[in-house]
Amino acid sequence: MSERPGACLQHTSSEFDSRYPLVAQPETALVGRIKIAVKRAHPTADVIKIAGGQYQSAGLPDLLVILDGRAYFFEVKKQRLGESEQHARGRATLRQESRLADLRRAGAVAAVVLSVGEVLALLVREGV
Numbered sequence: 001m002s003e004r005p006g007a008c009l010q011h012t013s014s015e016f017d018s019r020y021p022l023v024a025q026p027e028t029a030l031v032g033r034i035k036i037a038v039k040r041a042h043p044t045a046d047v048i049k050i051a052g053g054q055y056q057s058a059g060l061p062d063l064l065v066i067l068d069g070r071a072y073f074f075e076v077k078k079q080r081l082g083e084s085e086q087h088a089r090g091r092a093t094l095r096q097e098s099r100l101a102d103l104r105r106a107g108a109v110a111a112v113v114l115s116v117g118e119v120l121a122l123l124v125r126e127g128v
Contacts, residue, residue: 026078059095073110
């Protein structure tokens with residue numbers, strides 16, 4: 001075999017491709033689509049994926065958008081086939097919900113989001 005093991009699992013597109021199910025989980029693909037859409041709609045925005053890990057504070061949201069001097073935090077949940085919107089939002093952990101509340105108290109906009117459209121609509125509602 002001339003290819004190295006796992007080479008067929010590499011996928012560089014920001015869009016989720018069902019042929020490569022082991023590469024990107026659905027929420028990861030949605031985060032990528034949100035980043036692209038926010039940058040297209042707001043080219044001056046700084047859009048940062050917050051990576052979780054053992055050295056990271058627990059409960060931090062998936063995305064930080066800094067736009068016009070304001071911070072927007074988004075915990076991204078992918079709504080599963082047949083799942084209600086309420087149930088999808090309810091998959092945010094207690095730590096995540098607590099962290100979002102802390103960020104809101106500090107003056108940021110912070111929300112659990114299920115789609116690209118929801119993020120863009122929230123930014124419009126906030127006057128951006």
